[in-house]
Amino acid sequence: MKKQLTIALVAHDNRKADMVEWAVHNADMLSIHKLVCTGTTGSLIRKAFQEKGIEADITCMNSGPLGGDAEIAAMVVRKEVNLAIFLIDDLNAQPHEADIQMLLRQCRVHNVPIACNRYSADLMITSTLWDNEDYVPTEPKYIYFKR
Numbered sequence: 001m002k003k004q005l006t007i008a009l010v011a012h013d014n015r016k017a018d019m020v021e022w023a024v025h026n027a028d029m030l031s032i033h034k035l036v037c038t039g040t041t042g043s044l045i046r047k048a049f050q051e052k053g054i055e056a057d058i059t060c061m062n063s064g065p066l067g068g069d070a071e072i073a074a075m076v077v078r079k080e081v082n083l084a085i086f087l088i089d090d091l092n093a094q095p096h097e098a099d100i101q102m103l104l105r106q107c108r109v110h111n112v113p114i115a116c117n118r119y120s121a122d123l124m125i126t127s128t129l130w131d132n133e134d135y136v137p138t139e140p141k142y143i144y145f146k147r
């Protein structure tokens with residue numbers, strides 16, 4: 001991929017091992033992009049990359065429950081994120097469910113691709129559309145019905 005992207009990486013505690021393994025597996029690709037992460041996810045990825053001598057541009061926001069999802073959602077609103085990978089723990093409740101839903105919703109509203117499992121993430125990061133100058137993503141057309 002030639003285009004440099006800003007990629008958001010977020011994982012709940014029970015999915016962090018998955019996220020770190022995925023990030024290390026895709027380190028060659030990820031290291032050419034800017035990574036923005038919630039606090040703990042980012043520090044674990046940074047540590048794993050350092051242990052393997054992988055250099056990467058990683059920005060850590062606050063931890064998720066302390067506003068990290070909200071900060072990344074704000075970046076999505078400002079069109080500062082090209083792609084989000086969000087490994088959600090769907091088997092346990094989170095104290096900051098409202099923030100999680102906000103991040104997911106803002107990605108949908110602003111047409112930002114968001115992968116919530118590794119398979120989707122693999123498909124998204126290998127897409128040739130990123131470098132296709134002729135491809136313009138179609139923005140959602142919201143139609144307001146008067147009731």
Ligand SMILES: O=C(CO)COP(=O)(O)O
Nearest residue numbers: 011038039040041063064
């Ligand atoms: O809670 C999270 C996402 O909702 C993740 O936050 P941390 O990466 O700080 O654990």
